[in-house]
Amino acid sequence: MHQPDTSPARFFELENFQLQNGSTLPRVRLSYWVYGEINDAADNTILFPTWFASTRSANSWLIGDGRPLDTSRYAVVVVDAIGNGESTSPSNVSPDLAGLNFPKVSIYDNVRLQVALLDHLGVGRLALYVGRSMGAQQAFCFSACFPDRVERMFALTGSAATTAHNYVFLDGLEAALSADAAFGRPELGEPRIGLTSFGRVFAGWVLSQQYYRRGGWRRESDVNVETYLRTHWDRYFWRKNAYDLFCQIQTWKAADLSANPVFNGDQEAALAAITARTVVMPSRTDLYFPPEDSVWAISLMKNAELRVLESDYGHRAGTAASCNMDVEFLERAIMGLLQK
């Protein structure tokens, strides 16, 4: 069985990469992995980018010999998003670009870098683009802007464009993080209070009312909810870099599959331009990517099917956190898509 977590990352670098916001990154580095082998026809590649505040270890549960993304048949390319701390990010660049000096990066910037990486790997057309959450936002943008380069698309708990409510949710996270006096003042040290505050706000949004009602967190530890917040969420975000989170929030807030020179903001045209055979899978209880937004998106797409994940895990449905319950549903959707 494939053990993706121990393999070293590979790197792909570009110089003088111009971002959509006008600034130029003198050097941009994508960190990525290829699980399985790209075949001679180069028609068996699956792209599966990371999502917000996460690295490839969160992707790996779906990948492997006999797993839904089956490395005995497919080559699965996992690529770290700009700003996630592995690819070029506020936390790993020279001081003039570090922290809040890091430029705003768009979904379209990430997508163009992915296209360059696929060129580098000799992959013309993806067999499948799998994106979750902010990764699904990339899947929509990639499939709209580069329809010839993607055969199939699977968008899990994400959206074509960040909605007003999703924006407000993100703005609250950003406000909670940046309320720390140390935020933006590295001489005062790490903004630990802001990271704590970020996690406390996030904890209510990322899971659902139903999850908390049944005491879902007690699967992890039999503690009261206050202890759960302290032991799970505080520690989770203390491991993150505040400026990387901030960078990714900016990307997410502005996410829009049509916010680029291809579509100039015409979301309906962008959705209609997607030719990939698509499954869009929201979670029934997702508080910031609710199913209604997926219903709207597929109503404008040519070849898309809605499959709602009936889960009380909120936005965490379809991740390793809920895998025992959701893996079969996911697997069937992915298998079905790949067989078409």
Place this chain on the structure above:
Amino acid sequence: MHQPDTSPARFFELENFQLQNGSTLPRVRLSYWVYGEINDAADNTILFPTWFASTRSANSWLIGDGRPLDTSRYAVVVVDAIGNGESTSPSNVSPDLAGLNFPKVSIYDNVRLQVALLDHLGVGRLALYVGRSMGAQQAFCFSACFPDRVERMFALTGSAATTAHNYVFLDGLEAALSADAAFGRPELGEPRIGLTSFGRVFAGWVLSQQYYRRGGWRRESDVNVETYLRTHWDRYFWRKNAYDLFCQIQTWKAADLSANPVFNGDQEAALAAITARTVVMPSRTDLYFPPEDSVWAISLMKNAELRVLESDYGHRAGTAASCNMDVEFLERAIMGLLQK
């Protein structure tokens, strides 16, 4: 027509009031209004306390001659909650009790003070207790602990006890507020950043995804959502006192109709003890008091009816903010209850 907003408050004071947490307030002052006249039989009184972060001006739209709480027939007593800045609060006490020195106040403390106020007014039994949000939490506690003193109860967008998810939501608000370095350090001035952060987090929770999807805020001003946050929510919470908000959040987090010597934490027994004819009215889209929690509560009550407010205003359904849409539905429920 009655014009409640211009009448002066009346005050009711008690000395050496012992709180549930063990501390004693040397003097506690309730600020209240009586709209209409208490009749000779003293059987026409409606109690309608304030809710979180609000004062009586938010209650007044329901009250008046010919309004749902009709002052031509009923005497409507509006009482400010402890911590709301009008009744005894962190912002209006002596320095030794001010700010974070203010003791933790429970729903049961508020309820016992209301009973004392009704004694003072000569009202033995209420015709109706109307409570919204944290006020509904008081209605549940009052009706469970003092069943002989309330004939009817109307609980709007609230709960019998704060659920785990509601607690997490509140904890996020508290974390966003207290992340400001000035919070708890009055020598650094008002925690304006914390109040901003609080409002930004609140804005996503208090309204619904559906409200934002249809651009509901544009009723107020035709601006983008970022401008709406800045002009509406920032200014709204800048007018609030951070320590009053903090005090009320502590009350809310611990809200539980059974957290008192009468029921010792037995929520089912407390709900079963309510004899008042009751209407419980959650909002379909309320993100922190979802209808499911009301369904649970009435399933344990003797004489309670569920009426879900079909609104996309989230937790703001049934307030002045949504009055044009909801007032008839509310009025019918209240009228129906009063005629029984």
